[in-house]
Amino acid sequence: MKVPFGDLKLHYQEYKEIFDQAVARVLASGYYILGPELQRFEDEFARYLDCKFTVGCASGTEAIYLALAALDIKPGDEVLVVAHTAVPTISAISMTGATPVFVDIDAQTMVIDVADLERKITERTKVIVPVHLYGLMADMDSIKKIADKHNLPVLEDVAQATGAKYKGLRAGSIGRFGAFSFYPSKNLGALGDGGAISCQTKEDYDRLLKLRNYGQSKRYHHDIVGINSRLDEIQAAILSAQIPFVDEWNDRRKEIAKRYTDGLKGIVQTPVEATDSDHVYHLYVIRHEQRNELQAFLETKGVGTLIHYPTPAHRQEAYRYLNYAAGSLPVTEAVANRILSLPLFPELTNEQVDFVIEAVREFVNANPNSASVEKQLATPVKAGTGRD
Ligand SMILES: Cc1ncc(COP(=O)(O)O)c(C=O)c1O
Numbered sequence: 001m002k003v004p005f006g007d008l009k010l011h012y013q014e015y016k017e018i019f020d021q022a023v024a025r026v027l028a029s030g031y032y033i034l035g036p037e038l039q040r041f042e043d044e045f046a047r048y049l050d051c052k053f054t055v056g057c058a059s060g061t062e063a064i065y066l067a068l069a070a071l072d073i074k075p076g077d078e079v080l081v082v083a084h085t086a087v088p089t090i091s092a093i094s095m096t097g098a099t100p101v102f103v104d105i106d107a108q109t110m111v112i113d114v115a116d117l118e119r120k121i122t123e124r125t126k127v128i129v130p131v132h133l134y135g136l137m138a139d140m141d142s143i144k145k146i147a148d149k150h151n152l153p154v155l156e157d158v159a160q161a162t163g164a165k166y167k168g169l170r171a172g173s174i175g176r177f178g179a180f181s182f183y184p185s186k187n188l189g190a191l192g193d194g195g196a197i198s199c200q201t202k203e204d205y206d207r208l209l210k211l212r213n214y215g216q217s218k219r220y221h222h223d224i225v226g227i228n229s230r231l232d233e234i235q236a237a238i239l240s241a242q243i244p245f246v247d248e249w250n251d252r253r254k255e256i257a258k259r260y261t262d263g264l265k266g267i268v269q270t271p272v273e274a275t276d277s278d279h280v281y282h283l284y285v286i287r288h289e290q291r292n293e294l295q296a297f298l299e300t301k302g303v304g305t306l307i308h309y310p311t312p313a314h315r316q317e318a319y320r321y322l323n324y325a326a327g328s329l330p331v332t333e334a335v336a337n338r339i340l341s342l343p344l345f346p347e348l349t350n351e352q353v354d355f356v357i358e359a360v361r362e363f364v365n366a367n368p369n370s371a372s373v374e375k376q377l378a379t380p381v382k383a384g385t386g387r388d
Contacts, residue, residue, distance in 0.1 A: 060181020
């Protein structure tokens with residue numbers, strides 16, 4: 001049996017009819033940019049999120065950038081964010097000229113550590129960017145409390161958590177802005193690049209509409225400096241067609257995650273769920289001391305895995321200029337060496353999941369020297385010293 005990490009072709013084949021109809025409708029319409037399909041998607045996505053407005057844009061990276069631009073984030077400003085994320089979260093901050101200030105993560109949930117967050121606030125801090133990583137939402141009540149105390153806006157990075165809920169509220173409807181990615185493998189994916197920003201006020205909405213379209217209020221009237229970051233009509237139609245299925249797909253993701261956890265508990269460190277939060281399992285990430293060996297073994301069994309992410313942002317060459325020493329984000333760094341993402345997508349069969357579970361068990365049984373789950377759970381949690 002082969003278990004690929006993902007299978008987008010299978011997804012297309014299963015929903016071929018609705019995809020083909022959506023594309024054919026747009027092609028025949030002669031309207032390809034900023035037309036009725038985008039408006040329809042933005043309305044339907046806002047309804048799905050139960051928020052006031054959404055604005056389509058070209059990617060998740062630019063969704064974060066546009067929200068930061070709407071907040072007028074500029075060089076000299078500091079943006080609080082985790083280093084344990086997809087690097088594009090940080091690229092978007094860099095695009096504004098502002099300085100990303102890295103916050104460590106919680107050892108159990110692997111999302112932002114709110115105690116470290118508060119420690120890192122300075123008079124230059126302008127915004128907090130919690131990342132809902134792997135489909136698990138950050139602790140939004142604590143973050144909002146800190147944000148309100150310091151009068152800071154919150155921009156949620158929802159790229160990996162479309163459809164997730166925190167105390168009944170959808171990810172992206174809690175902060176002042178939410179930034180979404182529709183990269184094809186996401187929980188709601190386009191057949192190409194795409195993104196969106198959610199917001200709650202007409203003022204923010206109007207500003208985002210201008211920012212994504214050359215800063216124009218109407219043709220040839222450029223009120224502010226903007227860029228070209230639009231979600232095209234074909235992708236908008238493809239996304240609208242899929243909104244009705246997102247919750248169903250997320251339920252299947254949760255079912256697969258439960259099957260993995262039932263089969264792997266006590267064998268490897270399985271993902272932690274938070275009580276207030278509905279994990280939508282964009283990724284199913286286990287932890288093991290011999291991660292690299294386990295990954296190589298699974299490959300020999302025909303099981304595709306990936307690491308999200310092997311090198312945290314503060315240790316990447318591009319961010320060397322920020323001068324974070326090794327050890328400055330201890331939990332982030334410890335986690336990066338142990339994490340492994342197992343295959344998880346809605347079309348995965350139970351037989352495939354069981355095959356992966358068996359393969360992991362086989363590796364662990366053959367490697368009795370690999371550290372106990374208890375030892376792995378005892379990841380030391382020290383306060384990061386921040387920049388050095
Ligand atoms: C957490 C996170 N933020 C931002 C992005 C950027 O999204 P995109 O690839 O659509 O630019 C991604 C996706 O790669 C992501 O996973």
